[in-house]
Amino acid sequence: MTTRGGAATRHETGSAALLAFCLLLALAATVLAGISFGVSALPVARALHLLFVPDGSPDSALVWDVRLPRAMLATLVGANLAVAGVLIQTLTRNSLASPQTFGINAGASLVIVISLIAMPGLSAGGTVWPAFIGAAAVGLAMWALSVSGAMNEMKLALAGISIQLVLAALVQAILIANNAGQDIVYWLAGSINGAQWSKVWIILPFTLLGGGIALIAGRHFGVLALDETTGISLGQNARRVGGLAATLIVVLAGSAVAVSGPIGFIGLLVPHIVRRLAGNDQLTVIVLSAITGPLLLTAADLLGRVAAFPAETPVGIVTALIGAPAFVAILWRQRAK
Amino acid sequence: MSVFDTPLSRRQFGLLLSAGVAAAVPGIVLADNDKRTIKHELGTTEISGKPQRVVALEFSFVQALNAVDVVPVGITDDNQPKRIEQLLGKKIDYSSVGTRLEPNLELVAALTPDLIIADELRHSAIYEQLSAIAPTIVLNSWEGNYETIKSSVVTIADALGEKAKGEQALAAHEAVIAGLVAKIPAGEKRRFLLAVANPDSMSLHSSSSFTGSVFKAMGLTPAIDSSDAVESGAGIERLVAVNPDVFLVATDTGATVFDQWKSNAAFNNIAAVKAGMVFQVDRNQFSRFRGLTTAEMIAREILAKVYQAG
Numbered sequence: 001m002t003t004r005g006g007a008a009t010r011h012e013t014g015s016a017a018l019l020a021f022c023l024l025l026a027l028a029a030t031v032l033a034g035i036s037f038g039v040s041a042l043p044v045a046r047a048l049h050l051l052f053v054p055d056g057s058p059d060s061a062l063v064w065d066v067r068l069p070r071a072m073l074a075t076l077v078g079a080n081l082a083v084a085g086v087l088i089q090t091l092t093r094n095s096l097a098s099p100q101t102f103g104i105n106a107g108a109s110l111v112i113v114i115s116l117i118a119m120p121g122l123s124a125g126g127t128v129w130p131a132f133i134g135a136a137a138v139g140l141a142m143w144a145l146s147v148s149g150a151m152n153e154m155k156l157a158l159a160g161i162s163i164q165l166v167l168a169a170l171v172q173a174i175l176i177a178n179n180a181g182q183d184i185v186y187w188l189a190g191s192i193n194g195a196q197w198s199k200v201w202i203i204l205p206f207t208l209l210g211g212g213i214a215l216i217a218g219r220h221f222g223v224l225a226l227d228e229t230t231g232i233s234l235g236q237n238a239r240r241v242g243g244l245a246a247t248l249i250v251v252l253a254g255s256a257v258a259v260s261g262p263i264g265f266i267g268l269l270v271p272h273i274v275r276r277l278a279g280n281d282q283l284t285v286i287v288l289s290a291i292t293g294p295l296l297l298t299a300a301d302l303l304g305r306v307a308a309f310p311a312e313t314p315v316g317i318v319t320a321l322i323g324a325p326a327f328v329a330i331l332w333r334q335r336a337k
Numbered sequence: 338m339s340v341f342d343t344p345l346s347r348r349q350f351g352l353l354l355s356a357g358v359a360a361a362v363p364g365i366v367l368a369d370n371d372k373r374t375i376k377h378e379l380g381t382t383e384i385s386g387k388p389q390r391v392v393a394l395e396f397s398f399v400q401a402l403n404a405v406d407v408v409p410v411g412i413t414d415d416n417q418p419k420r421i422e423q424l425l426g427k428k429i430d431y432s433s434v435g436t437r438l439e440p441n442l443e444l445v446a447a448l449t450p451d452l453i454i455a456d457e458l459r460h461s462a463i464y465e466q467l468s469a470i471a472p473t474i475v476l477n478s479w480e481g482n483y484e485t486i487k488s489s490v491v492t493i494a495d496a497l498g499e500k501a502k503g504e505q506a507l508a509a510h511e512a513v514i515a516g517l518v519a520k521i522p523a524g525e526k527r528r529f530l531l532a533v534a535n536p537d538s539m540s541l542h543s544s545s546s547f548t549g550s551v552f553k554a555m556g557l558t559p560a561i562d563s564s565d566a567v568e569s570g571a572g573i574e575r576l577v578a579v580n581p582d583v584f585l586v587a588t589d590t591g592a593t594v595f596d597q598w599k600s601n602a603a604f605n606n607i608a609a610v611k612a613g614m615v616f617q618v619d620r621n622q623f624s625r626f627r628g629l630t631t632a633e634m635i636a637r638e639i640l641a642k643v644y645q646a647g
Binding site for chain 2: 038040066067116123124177183196198
């Protein structure tokens with residue numbers, strides 16, 4: 001029994017590593033495509049060359065100061081949202097949970113919009129703290145609802161979506177009352193069009209810190225996924241681990257919203273895709289999600305740039321168009337169960 | 338609930354009242370016979386006499402009214418009275434009736450106007466409600482180019498029973514513009530772009546925007562030739578592709594991408610940036626306001642900034 005279990009784990013680890021490698025290759029290919037493609041397209045070979053040997057030409061500046069930061073931003077935001085999605089689904093034991101469906105993105109957006117209107121001089125970096133406050137407030141409310149046990153999986157998701165709708169309506173009300181708010185509609189749709197190295201530097205520490213802690217603590221989160229009683233009997237302080245997971249969700253999702261606006265469906269779908277591909281081992285799911293999230297977001301961004309060329313479709317609209325049917329499919333499968 | 342509670346009946350009451358007054362004063366009866374049919378974007382509207390209580394739902398209408406010396410009783414000033422002061426260069430007495438995007442119909446009705454001037458893009462949907470309050474004409478301001486705005490001045494003057502005054506104002510304006518254009522060196526081939534800087538992207542104004550068509554009227558070449566007035570959500574990538582030779586960036590007081598992009602190598606490759614031909618301009622004047630004096634102001638500012646000529 002033990003040996004067979006061990007063998008199975010080794011086998012799974014091996015296939016997970018292979019899967020991770022393939023996903024990384026796909027991510028690299030998408031990033032390269034993103035760097036080559038734009039209003040003025042570059043041959044892939046030239047883009048690749050400039051990536052390693054910048055020559056100070058206008059093309060080189062385009063690759064290094066516009067397209068690379070954009071690809072990096074998509075990668076970091078994708079990783080943040082996907083890992084936050086894994087954590088929130090584990091923490092609430094709810095497969096419909098995500099930073100979006102639980103209203104956390106909307107909470108961050110609302111407080112950012114209020115801050116931007118109250119302080120028009122607020123820089124991109126200045127929106128991180130408002131984002132954390134909004135994300136934390138909604139996160140806390142949802143967590144309280146979730147641990148109260150008064151609601152089943154579906155009801156909790158509906159409660160989250162209701163909160164999201166209320167917050168989105170408030171944002172709309174603010175935008176209508178204040179014409180200056182019109183200027184941020186692109187950001188509100190979820191967009192990485194305004195990518196800059198400065199924005200990359202804003203989110204990077206949170207991705208490294210949040211992602212790193214999630215990896216180190218991954219095994220503990222796995223135990224959390226079982227249920228509280230089992231966790232306690234295994235000697236785990238469920239409350240403390242839960243608190244840590246909740247903090248990570250707020251930091252990861254909040255910083256993503258601050259730089260790119262509320263991008264939906266990545267946090268919801270990626271954990272499902274990864275679990276289908278690689279099973280339920282928590283650490284594996286976190287690692288693979290941190291690759292699949294960026295892959296999905298860079299691909300969606302590429303699609304958004306091609307769809308209405310030369311105008312750009314905000315990536316948040318692309319993920320919604322792809323994500324909504326996928327969300328329905330998940331609901332359908334659950335109903336079938 | 339009395340019948341006088343609805344705006345419509347209040348207006349009818351007002352009409353009854355003025356009819357009574359008119360019957361008593363022969364002069365006004367004569368004015369009442371002076372009926373004009375004003376053609377506008379949503380059809381025609383009959384207007385008699387000289388409307389005195391005008392509500393303007395766009396900035397450009399306020400400027401047109403000013404050209405014929407009429408002070409509107411109500412303006413959708415976006416709750417920012419300072420903008421109206423900037424628009425006219427003086428303080429006027431008026432009531433705010435909400436935002437241009439969402440005019441407050443209760444407030445409009447409460448002013449008992451005798452003429453409402455509305456924007457085609459933003460207010461076509463409430464044309465019926467506005468018409469129930471007072472005779473309403475709908476003109477294209479939001480997407481109006483220079484020619485449209487000029488003809489609107491005459492239309493508005495006609496609606497006010499001051500057509501000759503409107504035509505005079507237009508002729509005087511065209512003389513001013515001609516004088517300014519004469520100062521632009523011959524053979525100017527550079528491509529001009531106006532962009533509004535937002536917190537996350539820029540909105541590029543094409544040849545069919547108001548400012549773009551003012552450029553054309555000045556003999557300048559807009560960098561984007563398009564029938565779509567504004568291209569929003571543009572990043573550095575798009576700006577590099579457009580590559581204007583003279584670049585006017587319209588900003589408000591808030592933080593925008595313009596501050597961030599200044600340190601971007603790709604942005605610094607744009608022809609205008611290399612040539613030192615990037616100028617920050619006021620967003621109200623270059624993008625929000627549209628009108629005769631605004632066009633003169635734009636021409637003066639371009640002369641001062643690009644050609645160091647007054």
